[in-house]
Amino acid sequence: MSKTLVAYFSASGTTARAARELAKAAGADLYEIRPAVPYTKADLNWMDKKARSTLEMNDRSSRPALADRSANIGAYDTILLGFPIWWYTAPRIVNSFLESYDFSGKKIVLFATSGGSGLGGTAAALKGSVAADTKIIEGRMLNGGQTAAGLKAWAEQIL
Numbered sequence: 001m002s003k004t005l006v007a008y009f010s011a012s013g014t015t016a017r018a019a020r021e022l023a024k025a026a027g028a029d030l031y032e033i034r035p036a037v038p039y040t041k042a043d044l045n046w047m048d049k050k051a052r053s054t055l056e057m058n059d060r061s062s063r064p065a066l067a068d069r070s071a072n073i074g075a076y077d078t079i080l081l082g083f084p085i086w087w088y089t090a091p092r093i094v095n096s097f098l099e100s101y102d103f104s105g106k107k108i109v110l111f112a113t114s115g116g117s118g119l120g121g122t123a124a125a126l127k128g129s130v131a132a133d134t135k136i137i138e139g140r141m142l143n144g145g146q147t148a149a150g151l152k153a154w155a156e157q158i159l
Contacts, residue, residue, distance in 0.1 A: 003075060003077050003078075004027070004028035004076060004077070004078045004080065004155075005028055005029045005030075005031055005071070005073070005076040005079050005080070006019050006022050006023040006026065006028045006029070006031070006079075007032075007071060007079055007081050008031075008033060008081070008082035008083065009032075009035075009084075009091060009093050009097070010032070010082075010083075010084065011039045011044055011084060011091070012044070012084070015082050015083060015084050015112070015113045018082060018113055018142035018143075018144075019032075019082045021142075021146060022082070022142065022151055023080075025148055025155050026151070026152070026155035027155075028155075029076075033066065033093060033094070033097045034066065034067035034068065035064050035065065035066065035067060035093055036064070036066060037065070039053065040052075046086075053091070057086055057087040063092060063093075063095055063096040063099065064091075064093045064096055065096065066093070066097060066100060069100050071101060073101040073102065073103065073106070074102070076106065077106065078106065078107045078108075078109065078158075079103070079106060079109070080109050080111060080139070080158075081094070081109070081110055081111070082111045082112060082113070082142070083112055083113075084113050085112050085114035085117050085122070088120050088121075089121070089122050089125050090112070090122050090126060094126065094129075095126065095129045098126060098130050099129050103130045103131055103134040104134060105131075105133050105134070106134055106135070107134075107135045107137065108126075108134060108135065109137045109139045109158050110122060110123055110139045111140055111142050112142070113142060113143050114141060114143065118141055119140075123136045123138040137158070140154065
């Protein structure tokens, strides 16, 4: 297997749990994508048209600031990139992360958590945030019920 990183953004802890399980199953390093200003419960109220997450998702150019840029992306061949699905795609902070590093020649495999939607066109939507020679692969939803053996088998298949 290649040197692998599981990088993830989690607003409520659901994606964090999936990322930790996946990193353990894949024998990968783990990196949390953190916003400079943490999201509050009110920020995540998707029913509020003035909530921070709603405003960010309605603005395709929105790039929330990152708390740090300490991921050593150059040390990895493959990045398993996880996030919750917001408004049928990745949260804008994922674009912030992708645009903050050089992913040239890397393979990025997406995984996500969601209460009701799938990855949809997320891979295509994120392609504009990385170098042309970066390969983004639509992975799978990790909404729970994943066994360690199942995650390990999936990781071996994609790595």
